[in-house]
Amino acid sequence: MLNTPGDGSAIAATFDGYPMARQGKAGQAMALSAVASFIGGIMATFGFILLAQPLANFALKFGPAEYFLLMLLTLSAIISLSMGKMIKGFISMSLGLLISTIGIDTQTGVYRFTFGMVELSEGIDFLIVIIGIYAVGEVLYNFLNIDDEKREKKEVGKIWFTKEQWKRSRWPILRSGPLGFIIGVLPGAGGSIAAMLSYTTEKQLSKKPEEFGKGAPEGLAAPESANNAASVGAMIPLLTMGIPGSGTTAVMLGALVMLGIRPRPLLFENEPETVWTLVNSMFVGNIALIIINIVLVGLLVKILDTPAKILYPLIIMLAFIGTYTLSYTAVDFFFLLLFGYFGLVLKILDFPIAPLILAVIVGGDMEQNFRMALTSSNGSLGIFFGSGVSIVLITLTVLSLFYPLIMNIVQRRKAATNTD
């Protein structure tokens, strides 16, 4: 709503969510995203019930090579989104990849670009980059323009979406749920990749791709649905194999162990009551979420009415608090401000920011997986073509890179035949 995603998986939703808010459709946007999340979550919960075991086995097939290719696909997808700004998108992504190399290199144990600072040994948390560039950067940018800003009348609009918006979002929501769910099952892939891939998929399937990024309702609904579905999918490795697939599920594992429940390979067979209680809690959680969200839409959009001079200091304060809770050190404040100014410069120069953020999120893992794949194949690149999964991923990557180009040619042909 303020163009400030709370975490990596919410980035894709800002592409169209923010333009919608600027067009005075904030209320509709929030209601739509609440419903989309709900449907995605419920679909994934059913998927969980029916498919937990086979999907867990499928996820095991993902070795280093497959993970590398999946991340490559995500990055190429986001590059293809920066229509007309491909070069800038590419530079932005490369900067993100550079940032992701900071910290200890796990394959060799060598410290890279830490300049002797212990705080940098584990790299820069991508959340600091997100909060810095989006939240702090956005506030700084608005300060620059605060004088000449006409303060466009921020209409909140109706707090329920229109029939037209629903019609356009219906199928994207239903398609993105399963997509997000399956990506969520892969340990370590998670919500950001799911949301980003669903966004590009919908854009390419859409009859009106030119509206994406300018407030297309389906551009908001699809990633929200995928994101929530992915969080349910992430439970599968935890419950079927006792292996946490993400940071959130790792903490859940800790909590479960303290309660005396130990997720283990045979949990489904031995303790079905535990598993079904958890599944029920997913249903209840999703239902509670949509009720809270819808009731609060009216209240939350009021935030937009808050005068800038109150709202912006508040955002900055929250940004600092959020940063501190990441690793409880004040050193991170320095990086927060650094990335704030960095974000400001990028905005002024009109660079797309999302490629940078996504590169920071997946860059580290992508590099490690690439090198692990090569280590295990003794340096042969053949491993990237070694399995069915990897060939599908390569094909999709190539397609997503050249799709804009092909579309251009097709359109020109059409135009040419029309003039003939």
Next chain:
Amino acid sequence: MKKWLLLTATALMLASCGNGTGTGNESGDAGEGKTDFPKKNIEIVAPASPGGGWDLTARTVQKVLKDNDLVDKNINVQNKPGGGGEVGWKYLQKKDSHTLAVNSGLLVTNKLLGTSQLTYEDFTPLAILATEWQSIAVAEDSPYETLEDLMKAIKEDPKGIKIGVGPALGNDDHLSLVQAADEYGINPSDLNFLVYEGGGDVVTALLGHHVDFVTTSMSEVKDQHLAGKVRILAISSDERLDELKDVPTYKEEGVDMVFPHWRGIMGPPGMSEDEIAYWDDKLGEMVQTDQWLDLLDNNDWDDYYMDSKETTKFLGEQTKLYEELVEDAGLGK
């Protein structure tokens, strides 16, 4: 508003406690550990994010000390992740004796690997609390039935066998295998490691056949072993474990080594004799409670308690052992 009330309330309580104990027992009772220490709340630093082994150790100590009323002040756990413990331990260095921190073999190896200047001598070792055991595991359909099969295969073709380890070379998972390989006359620097982000990822890689075997904590593979999905070939304890009666120890397999993956606790440098005696007393009591033993079981840890004197001696021996291992692995700095 509520926070304020709480703060004032605790401040008042603290003030009155201070007065109460401060009068009269300056000395004399020290032998029974009844000095006026602690004067304020205790803080236990877990130098890692919530959810890991260090965090679990700190929170278990906090819970048992508190539930059994062993310490009458509040105990808080602080997470200070970063640099393989470095961030949290540096923080401890600057605090007074009311702050403690959890540690493990990394306290010794960081310095040897060249990633830190800190050693155990920069702190006041208080206790070793518990240990996990290291294990070697293969997938259930692996051709290697015993440790010896595996080691022979490695000797023939060290590069052809992929080993899963995580989250970094130079940790106990890695060094325990280095020691074992050494015993078999394999040059440890020839071993072909794939370094994963953590124990969970290592097991996933094993189940998906992306590596040939893994070296990791017993707790990471125990459930998979019991479920028949992986086979543990050897364990680094000195006797077979009750919960894994079918798994031989390294010793039985002809490798003369016992390799604990221990966890301990320490205070800042320069703690007084009385303060050390206080913790010897309290921690010694803690490790005998039923609750502590239950929680050890839940976490697949074994009792490994040593008091402050034994701990200091033990850390000295560990430093020597790790020095050799790091050298053998070709990681020495």
